[in-house]
Amino acid sequence: MLTAAVVLTATAVLAGCASGTTEAPPEASAAPGTVRTADPAPSGTLAPVGRTPQGTLLVADFGGDTVTFVDPGKDGSGRGGGPIASVEVGTAPYGLVVGEDGRAWVATAEGVAVVDTRQRTRLALIPYETETGPVTTGEYRGGGMGIALAPDGRHVYVGVNVPGGNGTVEVIDTATREVTGVAPVGRRPFDVDVSPDGREVYATNHDSFDVTAVDADTLRTRRMEVAPYGTEGGLGSWLKPHYAVVRPQDGTLLLPFEGERLAVLDPRSGKVTIERMTADTHQHGAALAPDGTLLVVGTGPIGSADEGPSLTVRAPDGEERIVPLEGPHEDVAVSADGRTAYVTGGFTRDGYWNGITVVDLDNLDKLEDLDNPNNKKNKPIRLSAGNRPLGIAIL
Numbered sequence: 487m488l489t490a491a492v493v494l495t496a497t498a499v500l501a502g503c504a505s506g507t508t509e510a511p512p513e514a515s516a517a518p519g520t521v522r523t524a525d526p527a528p529s530g531t532l533a534p535v536g537r538t539p540q541g542t543l544l545v546a547d548f549g550g551d552t553v554t555f556v557d558p559g560k561d562g563s564g565r566g567g568g569p570i571a572s573v574e575v576g577t578a579p580y581g582l583v584v585g586e587d588g589r590a591w592v593a594t595a596e597g598v599a600v601v602d603t604r605q606r607t608r609l610a611l612i613p614y615e616t617e618t619g620p621v622t623t624g625e626y627r628g629g630g631m632g633i634a635l636a637p638d639g640r641h642v643y644v645g646v647n648v649p650g651g652n653g654t655v656e657v658i659d660t661a662t663r664e665v666t667g668v669a670p671v672g673r674r675p676f677d678v679d680v681s682p683d684g685r686e687v688y689a690t691n692h693d694s695f696d697v698t699a700v701d702a703d704t705l706r707t708r709r710m711e712v713a714p715y716g717t718e719g720g721l722g723s724w725l726k727p728h729y730a731v732v733r734p735q736d737g738t739l740l741l742p743f744e745g746e747r748l749a750v751l752d753p754r755s756g757k758v759t760i761e762r763m764t765a766d767t768h769q770h771g772a773a774l775a776p777d778g779t780l781l782v783v784g785t786g787p788i789g790s791a792d793e794g795p796s797l798t799v800r801a802p803d804g805e806e807r808i809v810p811l812e813g814p815h816e817d818v819a820v821s822a823d824g825r826t827a828y829v830t831g832g833f834t835r836d837g838y839w840n841g842i843t844v845v846d847l848d849n850l851d852k853l854e855d856l857d858n859p860n861n862k863k864n865k866p867i868r869l870s871a872g873n874r875p876l877g878i879a880i881l
Contacts (some may be wrong), residue, residue: 538604542570542881543819543842546579546592548832549874553579553592553601556842556871558880562826564844564867572872573606575599578623581633581678583642584879591642591658592877593630596621598644598658603881615665616646616654625834632678632690632729636702641666643687643700645675655689655700669705671698677729681737686753688739690730693721697730697739699753710756714747724788729772729817731780742769742782745798764806766793771817775824775847778802783829785814786837797829797845809845809853809866813837819878820847832874842871842878 543556552572559567576594584590589609590601597613618628631653632645642658653675657667672691675698679688687700695713700706711717715725727749730739739751745765751758767784774780784796795811797818814833820826825848831839844867845853853866 538570538606538881540881541821542603543828543871544582544584544590544603544879544881545830545832545842545872545875546575546582546877547572547872547874548578548580548834548876549838549840550872551575551577551579551594552872553582553590553599554872554875555603555606556869558826558828558844559867559869562821562844563846564842564869567844567869569870569872571606573601573608575601575608576611577621578627578629580629580631580876581644582877582879583633583635584881585635585639585660587639588881589660590879591633591635591644591660593633593644595623595627595629598630598633598642600663610663612658612663612665614644614646615656615668616648618646618648626674631675634678634680634687635660636680637682637684641702643678643680645671645678645689647674652694653689653691655687655698657705667705669698669700669707671700671707672696672709676727679730679732679739681732681753682734683737688730688732688753690727690739690741692726692728695726697727697741697751697753708756710751710753710758712741712749712751712758714743714749714758714760724768728770731772731774733774733778735778740772740780742772742780742798744788745769745782745784745793745796748780748800761804763798763800765796765798765808766791767796768792769798771815771830773818773820773827775820776822777824779820779824779847781818781820781827783815783818784811785816785833797827797843799827799847799850807850809850811843811866812868813839815843816876817878819880821880828878828880830871830875830878831868832872832876834874834876838874840870840873840875842869842875843867844869 555570592599671689672694674692675689677690741749745767748761771783780800782798827845
């Protein structure tokens, strides 16, 4: 998602599309705010509490109630990396975003947690104004989903899911840590983004085939339908919007669908144009590299003719490279230098795994040929990381 240049961000939203699932509640855990050092410590990790290194990965543990700090390894390559510590934040954390002040804002089922990433401790848990019902876990749980930070860092915007109904975007003042406004949006706001000038907030609403634009000053809203396959199937359809990124140079929203179509939404006119994609797989998380390269996570097939999990690397001119992934993944973040992508394995349906795949974007030729039995040494590195990690940020 897009924030100011000085702000490091990540988004995550629920995966899953067609049918609900119910998960067992997370295991009993320590008191909120507790730091739990990962055991065993990964080789090469030199990160005592209170000294989180720049470049550390932060993931939202949707299968637990924590965020986990992960050493990305030597030069960010994944080599020798692994979990450093976990911090209790609240039930089923989901999306997260990090500001230049080192505070992370984490959307959980019961409120937005504020985490000091330098000291690795929870500072607050801000309850929602929206009534979301009992606090639960699982793919269709109520509470926070997508989350974004304003370019000036003064407000956080969180999409709140209301099971069985339309959701909201809640506005949080980052200085007072209070909810200052609520705007109605569509059903299941998977992702939240902010315009480059900070004047509008965009909620990508999975179950209503639309994006809601929210005026950041007045909280007035307008609906823009984004349904390149139509809306047939309603709540049972797989062909819905999931995640978006905002292109800085023109403010358009890019929404990938099924590794086949990229919906380009002009929020000024509401017009949607379609560009071709090539991965032919169900797609979720998305991110933009500094040079404008679009990264899109393919979670795997939803039909017999679909391809497996992958990471699409789409250049600004539309040329695509497809990197196969081992098993479903959910969201992606890219390093500040644009050379490395980190893809979370905490898919919300069956097939998830507790880790991160590290993709070397400088060596895509080697990674594209992974089906070749002589190329196994070039497989992406996989890091252990938390409990069903969904959202990811780079500190």
